[in-house]
Amino acid sequence: MQKVGMINLIELKNFSIGRPKPMKYGDGKEITTGIRKETVEEAFLTTEGFRGDGVGDLRFHGGPDRAVCVYPFEHYKQWEEEFGQPLAPSSFGENITVTNMLEADIHIGDIFQLGESVIQVTQGRIPCSTITKRTNLPFLLKRMVETGFTGYLCRVLEEGTVRRDSKITLIEQHPQQVSILFANEIYFRAPKDIEGMQKILDVAQLAEEWREPLEKRLHKLVNVGAVQKVEN
Template sequence: MSNHDKYLLKNFSIGLPKIMTYENEKQVETAICKEAVIEAFLTKNGFVGDGVADLKNHGGPDRAVCVYPFEHYALWEKEFGITLPKSTFGENITVTNMLEADVCIGDIYKLGDAVIQITQGRVPCSTINKRVGLPLIMKRMVETGFTGYLCRVLEEGNVCADSKITLIEKHPKAISVLFGNEVYFRRAKDAEAMKTLLSVEELAGEWKGYMTNRLAKLASS
């Protein structure tokens, strides 16, 4: 299999915030319920027609594109005995052969006419639980590290549902998204692991600040 056809775009979705009803008529404003599209233009701040409701925890140039591995859908469907809708996790692109263990912070890919770079693991929120009615799925995503990940846009461009994804450049430090997730979620006192993650200049700014603050607290304790 050549690099050109190794990665397959299984679903391409965007959406603006809207009211989602869950449980017994409770409501929340969220952009997690994205809808499949044929094409959209990708800017430095995300796809035109896409958005977030919680600007503090989502969105921005370091988190312009949300990616989720297609392979995890079968895992969650088997574990929870449910059929999941497309773009369950609010991701823009659902892809094959791009698992958290295999992609690295700083890796660069061509997506349609655009160029994107992986910046951090995705930090799941409870809206995922609400969307699918599974109170444990967010917890399981964190436990496994199967969270998906986020990207910045290096070059703007048009993306289509049948666009090719190709690897342009692997980051030389080869720090996987899965390792980053492990450090972020479970190794709060592992100074060396945090320093390793911080050694990747392309790491998202928010994660840099988070890890730097953790290290400062460890050093002063």
């Protein structure tokens, strides 16, 4: 295993967990969601996620490939300036908010030491409407997709305790170097880019929640292309 040094100046800015609970939004509406996480001093990270943490809808969140949610701290400033509104810590429901781990620099399959645990990046996050309900910013979701500033998810390779002042260290950068930003661009904005999709699918460590839809999309495109070639 090739080891590389820590990405410069990685800092854990906020560490949050929380069970699903009711949240009011809009004109007196209410949903049960895990997005309103609270800052904690420490928690034990298992392969299923942090003890004391949870999600409201298991169809779209949670599971071993999505055990830890990460969001870059730098985006908070951009969104606050763009929308003219302060954002609370963990506004996007992330477990860890970090500096110098932007989507452009993080790759599917990268491995990090997080406190006593070891995590591996598996996919970009697919932002959902709960973010709009939480922030009351109706255009934020669209901008997250447009920019690719979605954050990302990780599986747990080694369980262990994580603390609010824990260090994050890059253990191994994935050799194929398919960045989260590249994957987001293909997934959200280039649905017919066969070469791009294949590049993502070639990363064995990709989460199944991304692999399945990409494989279906690719299969459909290849079949359509084959039919058109025969017809011509």
